[in-house]
Amino acid sequence: MLDFDGWVCPAPLRDYPNIVMGHGGGGKLSAELVENLFLPAFQSATLEQLGDSAVVEVGGVRLAFSTDSFVVRPLFFPGGNIGDLAVNGTVNDIAMSGAQPRYMSAGFILEEGMPIIQLAAIAQSMGAAARAAGVSLVTGDTKVVDRGHGDGVYISTSGFGVVPMGLHIGPGLARPGDVVIVSGDIGVHGMAILSVREGLEFGAPLTTDCAALNGLVAAMLACTQAIHVLRDPTRGGVASALNEIAAASRVGVRIVERNLPVPTAVRAACEILGLDPLYVANEGKLLAFVARDAAEVLLEAMRAHPLGRNAAIIGEAIADHPGMVVARTSIGGTRVVDTQVGEQLPRIC
């Protein structure tokens, strides 16, 4: 019944004969799985573009289509739960193509024994998040697995929206000279999850920044069409997102560490735990690569939006060292900001 003869696994997957947590971390191991296993199997030119969402044309309409599975632990955390995370995560992936999300689906994998009252609270959060983002949950599916083969609930959401005609935003479209803007404080979602999971307290309590970014994106596009790349730096954080863009666009990226908006509580928690905020997951933040002459006006427009109040210019795209991200450190040196191999914090989304 099992016939693996036809399949030759290219290096370096052979180094790991079995799945490890890092394969889900959004870092190098995840990328290897996609490049060496899924892409050859699926043979799709659109998939190969590796955007947060796929842009496809149907009946003369350009649609941004995206999916995400959510396995965050714990299910409820400060400021949110797996339900609003699952809605906002897919809303944001669609928005990163410049599209307004319209319709969504939700698939639930429930573990036998899960309290129904918890599921109800999660579903209500999903409904509220969808209404807040202006998107309709129109189809779904529910499966149940035996106790000990799940973790309460896993949620997969998919959705699509219309990409305005003539708009082209994608991870491969950054150009040397582009300015890199982040929409606000980084590292908040990851540290909020970690604080509750590990029972840590870091002075001021951290709550997730989980939010739907399609409103912010609409405000940005109303300001300028010179946005080349949008990306929400979730798993793997800002560092991984910048590396993906640098690789896809064949540009170098240079950021200035002291310009990164890192809240004191995140910085303190990261220092205690030996984590780098650049690699910590966000859920309500975006990175934008924009033409230099539109950067200042875009920054102002972003700061006028509630979800962009702390927006900041953090760097630029350059022609040097294509595919590589470097940071000027606070003491004046330069370091390479590499993609992590596995992940610092598993099951963050």
Add this chain to the structure above:
Amino acid sequence: MLDFDGWVCPAPLRDYPNIVMGHGGGGKLSAELVENLFLPAFQSATLEQLGDSAVVEVGGVRLAFSTDSFVVRPLFFPGGNIGDLAVNGTVNDIAMSGAQPRYMSAGFILEEGMPIIQLAAIAQSMGAAARAAGVSLVTGDTKVVDRGHGDGVYISTSGFGVVPMGLHIGPGLARPGDVVIVSGDIGVHGMAILSVREGLEFGAPLTTDCAALNGLVAAMLACTQAIHVLRDPTRGGVASALNEIAAASRVGVRIVERNLPVPTAVRAACEILGLDPLYVANEGKLLAFVARDAAEVLLEAMRAHPLGRNAAIIGEAIADHPGMVVARTSIGGTRVVDTQVGEQLPRIC
């Protein structure tokens, strides 16, 4: 952090404070979860139609959009694996709106420790199934959960296709007088899974009937536009699908048991195990409700297609007892074919 005050759980969910396997069975418990928990939370008129796929309009184009999560155990079974099942399942849900599926997404929830070579075989099956159905896998996501919180791999697929202008097919559109056709042998997928799961042998080996039905649907629509309902009788089998249609269309349904195409091996296995083939899951079969005067020509067109060779007229929609399905038994009596409460065979898809 948890605030359930705002949520009042309507009966009968209170009977089960926790999720049980039957909530995923496609029977009454599943329906209660949808009606009493998800619908009030999501507040979507499209969701309330409860088709296999949701039909929505975007930019003047009508799209059928569907999602499904797959948790079948074991991952590999006679004639298929979770990968082609996950592709064909969503292809078929889209096809049941009369649409040709175009684009799909795939989300993977991997369990730590899963052999990568198994995942590769599953991904290759998905790619092959997608190409066979003429659909492109364009976007995806991979998460990893700790050992003991999954079962190898769970796969969620979503997808959409274009519904031809003027075509209206849906579970609520059956009319009294419609003829009910099934496209072939029933109960095969469920018994194939059960035989390998329980180590049973029933003489001739059973292999799954898992297949993409969009080609058959295209052939049917080329023959007649008088098809009112299409449904693939997966979880809960033919009995549950007919009950859903009877309820949504407010018609009665009368079937003739001896006209049901049940293969000898399925019948024998069901007899040994005390199962009713009407409730066993299928994955490559469909039910069609068609206007009476188009039924014979449609049946012929279906039989001319490789996936419809054993198509048969099994009953009719009637004005009597709306919402209820009855069967004339082989000994001449009549019995009510109710929806099951939970499920006979968990984790069949």
